[in-house]
Amino acid sequence: MPADSPTTAPGLDAARQTLERVWGHADFRGLQARVVTEIMAGRDVLAVLPTGGGKSVCYQIPAILRPGLGLVVSPLIALMTDQVEALKQQGVAAARLDSGLSLDERSSVLRAAGSGDLDLLYVSPEGLASGALLDRLRDLPLSLIAIDEAHCVSQWGHDFRPDYRTLGRLSEFFPGVPRIAVTATADARTRDDILASLHLEHASVFVDSFARPNLQLSAVRKESASRARTDAHVIELVRARRGQSGVVYCGSRDGCERVADALTSAGTNAIAYHAGMPGPERDRRLARFLAEEGAVMVATIAFGMGVDKADVRFVIHADPPGSLEAYWQEIGRAGRDGEPAEGITLYGPSDIAWTLRRLETRPMAEEVKAVQTRKARQLFAMLDGAICRPQAVRRYFGETDAGPCGVCDVCADPPALYDATVPAQKALAAVQRLGGRFGRGRIVDHLLGKTKDVQPWEQALSTWGIGKDIAAAGWRDIVDHLLFEGLLLEDPNDGKPLVGLGDAEAVRAVYKGERSIEVRRTPPGFEASSRSGSPRARTRNDRNAAVEALDADVRARFETLRAWRRDRAAEQHVPPYVIFQDKTLLEIAQREPGSLDALAAISGVGQSKIDRYGKGVLEALTTGV
Template sequence: MFDPSYDSFDYSDPSPTLDDARVLLKRVWGHADFRGLQADVITEIMAGRHVMAVLPTGGGKSVCYQIPAILRPGVGLVVSPLIALMTDQVEALKQQGVAAARLDSGMTADERSAVWRDARNGDLDLLYVSPEGLAAGSMLERLSELQISLIAIDEAHCVSQWGHDFRPDYRTLGKLAEVFPRVPRIAVTATADARTREDILASLHLQDAKVFVDSFARPNLQLNAERKINGSRARTDARVVELVCERPRRSGVVYCGSRDGCDRLAQELRNNGVNAISYHAGFDNRERDVRLDRFLNEEDAVMVATIAFGMGVDKPDVRYVIHADPPGSLEAYWQEVGRAGRDGEPAEGITLFGPSDIAWSLRRLEGRPMAEEVKRVQIRKVRQLFAMLDGATCRPQAVRRYFGEAIAEPCGGCDICGDPPQTFDALVPAQKALAAVQRLGERFGRTRVVDHLIGKSKDNAAWETSLSTFGIGKDLSILGWRDVFDHLMFEGLLVEEATDGYPIIKLGEPDAVRGVYRGERDVRVKRPPAREVIEKPRKNIGRNLPAETLDTDVRARFDALRNWRRDRAKEQGVPPYVIFQDKTLVEIAVQEPRDFNDLGRINGVGAGKLERYGQAVLDALRQIA
């Protein structure tokens, strides 16, 4: 009988040191030293203690468990949510000479048997599994027969019902504490607020873990948000096409809220010469895999996707993420825009938003089965996202403060910092708008209420013209009132509900509404009320990459190296960035190494890749010298 608390392995060997870890970092990954909190996290886990690490996207979370797994005796067990993520990380590790494997449902029986054989023989450093696979059959029992060096739970926010991507299978991972009581465990994620972190610790039985929370700053990521024009789908699609076409030959991701929207927008982009691929849950697994492979391997590909795409995609050279439809929380927003610029080079996150989007997000929450307390929290998260998008505060600063960084300063690079918006005190207009909605019995849409405020009655009915709110808003233009109503909806002071297919405006949170009536709540709205808003001319806000500013001869070497990389990637059936990232190729092109010693000193060229590709890289450089 399998005893879940049985552990016969000796974990008393001396712990590896941080110096050992640095040597391994240089030999395998080609980096001279750790960054951020990596060294602190690695030190803790190598000493055999539990850890939770919240590190920014692109901050090297995987290294925090991969290095201790290699240095500690046994095999490191990594629980990962998606096959795509497991495949990507395993292939990258193999390229670096690390013995890694995965177990997933897409493998044949012979392939799975070979992995188990290597694990039993001690021939693996890391083994990746899914939470669903871990709970199925006899996997836990078979794993208990191995010496496990550590257990890493990747994308740990999935365990929390307060997070943005809750997955029930993650809630079962707490049993790992019982099955492997002496094995250090590490939970890692890029997005978790204080409440979510507490839930992760409790659910995974990591109450005694040391918690590391790095800054959420992404200085290479330029954030922008634009209010949609009249909520028109056609206008939104046209704007997305314009934004993508302003960034030619760059890989990007465009998020849409629906499958039909993905297919339609991808086709529109293709009509404009863009290598666009649609991706959503309407495709079967095989078709999604084909489309994902195209995106990973084609350097100018633009993925147009629903939220079915994203987590587990480790493509480092995504240069922009555009939200044609915004997500439902700041956690989801930060996770999704964080897929741009993972290589540390300049990238952009651009979000298009409008009042219909927040109404859609709230309706979607209402249709989900969840406890009322959880629903209230998720509704608040929706409001906080749209308050940031519509606000006048530096966007990265607002996000960082949301995650608990009280001392976050303005970034200086987002659209708010670059062109600070004008705001006006809208307390009185807000009071008028709320009163009009209330006097009209919460029975009409926004256009009808605005007409009422400016004294434009549809039928001049006596009951309406006699109301105290009729015509009290003539001092504000129609567009000005639209801005006020949008802001009140983003703040939760008004809500839009569909009644017989027709959107009705109603009062929002009672306490907040009372605060406005009493003058206790500050209401500031962007755009001056005294004039109609004239749309600013569009401009290309993309920032140049280092590769785009290279001298002619250096650019020629870089292009030759990319062509060489593309051919090798095609031969091996792996994404090009798994061989070398663009930033490494740029440095090679600039430094123009003459021998193995020179090449080995370049950041990102580890011993495994030097041995495997060194001569070919030097030959490619000589051919264009």
């Protein structure tokens, strides 16, 4: 813990003034003040702050105030572009160097950096690998070095990027320059790896709560492995949120194109996005998503890191990610404005089988592969479990005192559980005696004694028909749960999965009764769609409904301001939210300021925004245009 109080530390008053002048916020949130204090004092920091928790402000303000150029290492062009455009709107001198710039543009940026005309310069880790760029930077006085999305440095994390491993040498090239590594998701092992890899052994470490109280989370087990049924479910969910901006994650490029086409046919402004598209086309589609209200991005994991679209109201996983870190990172793209938002995940046994197959094909050390496999199983255990979802995630990240959120699907409608240890023993024994030669359906038929054209050898097995006391649907639930737990494993077998025994020690513990198995009891008349976000059951997160509930005059002013913002954004070719967020426009509409001073008192309206847009906002309020 720093010696200085976070409220009185040297430089913090100036930092607060900059926060209010540039960003229009009266004070820091959470751990921001402590992080800023450390950097202002020239000390190294690792900061793990939640999505929407203002990580970038922690290095942007010190870069503005400390003498020299703030160097920011960022993994994606889209992320760099987004942050640089937002800073320019706030009157901050910022620029980026990436492969999308021409030689003349790169030269212009480097000249500005060399002449001291920039506060912040964003570069990629690949760009820093260039000796020429490093040589240019070594001739410049740096105020700090910020490494954004620092989890990318760790092989234990969910988005490992080898180029990030080379960033540790920055301590040698720029001795004495304070460095800050920031990320939204890193467990204890990943944090240790970040510190070691980046040579930040003496850094102060700040880990804020991972709580996102504005997110309402739910998960629904897929009724079958049918892609058509999953697609239909996704379309139903999106249509129920018509007019809201959202993200749908799919596990494949083909899936993105297919779901986006289906949503478009259903009347949704849907945009497909994946790594198989040429870079310029991806950039164009990202610009559309950022600029257009109510747009829905249908994407693979190639999309999203650091994209700061504030008004995303929902994230739907048509296919779940591979770890709790990835889940929290992707779900966190909803509700970055602090307003209510939803995260809905569809999952099934075929998904975990696909996740594990993908891990098997990736080039990584066996130790790393074992850790990533365990992380995948922890995610599916959470999805299929009966513990509050945010509570489970927060405890995974080390928040042992995390309590139930009260609003996720588990809290709102706790699932009934039953002790399925004995049925699990029967299912495991059946799989063992069948020798891993059959799929889930055949195993259920075997337990029920209903296998068609059964052979004498199978009828002679002790497990034949021992499960007649449980319905087929109940056995499918048990087998699925055992797959999620890793007690059973699926072999892909060219699209016809075969089920075999999983971890031998864990199976033995179930046989001996040392490990109990609890399974959800599916309620009568269960409808997956109503458990995963039916608008009839869930109106809490509907921003459109909230706006409709406003006084008619306030609502009219709000829509007028949004139209004015849309025109200004189109003129400058920037996303509307970098001008003002919906949250700020709504407060302006409610308070109806009559002067620039009154407008400046509203959170999110900094001096640069007053100078650039103040008169236009007041005119729009007065004239309604």
